Amino acid sequence: MTPSAKILVMDEEISKTIYACYPSKKPQYLGHQDIIQDWFMICAAWRWKGSKKINCVSLLDDPKRYKKNPFDDYHVVKTLRDVVAEADAIAGHNMENFDWKKLLERMAFYKLPPLPEIKLIDTLKMARKIGFSYANLDYLTKRLSLSEKQETSGNKMWMNIVQGKGPEAIKECVAYCKHDIPPAEELLDRLLPYLPSRYGINENLFRGDGVDCCPSCGST
Secondary structure (H helix, E strand, O other): OOOOOOEEEEEEEEOOOEEOOOOOOOOOOOOHHHEEEOOOEEEEEEEEOOOOOOEEEEHHHOHHHHHHOOOOOHHHHHHHHHHHOOOOEEEEOOHHHHHHHHHHHHHHHHOOOOOOOOEEEEHHHHHHOOOOOOOOHHHHHHHOOOOOOOOOOOHHHHHHHHOOOOOHHHHHHHHHHHHOHHHHHHHHHHHHHHOOHHHOOOHHHHOOOOOOOOOOOOOO
């Protein structure tokens, strides 16, 4: 098998933040002093590019911790951090401005060891460099006939989680998160050949057979 970069396709789901505000139909400024309960990481899913197995970790995977505090996401963050540390690059939709920043916030919160420098591959930024009408994942999967995102019960699921109302909503969220991995990887494979190699990772640096390949997608 030809050596290649270890690319981790990843997705996270975080909770809503609960604020206190005055009863009003007009927009209100909500500051940090208005936060009742800050956001937490519900779950994360990932797959090594080229593998078939989708892995996931959630709040429910540490039953004792969840029973004591259903918003304690230490196990989720620590597990994800250790997986990410093995990657040469991490890929996902809106990876730079969302998933990566949220992971770093939780790592800093728990004083976890910092990660080595890792290449971020953001399919949202890639899609915005191509003339699509919209760049969100739901639209792109339909436009390009990729695996589509999974529907959920919507706001009911998110509200049940943030209120700690049982594990069923978390299980639904886990299924939703895992279902985002195939379309994210398919989108990555579709877009990489059309963009400069700086948007991905130079696959030539990871080959050990002396054969030159496309630096963007690895194809010979």
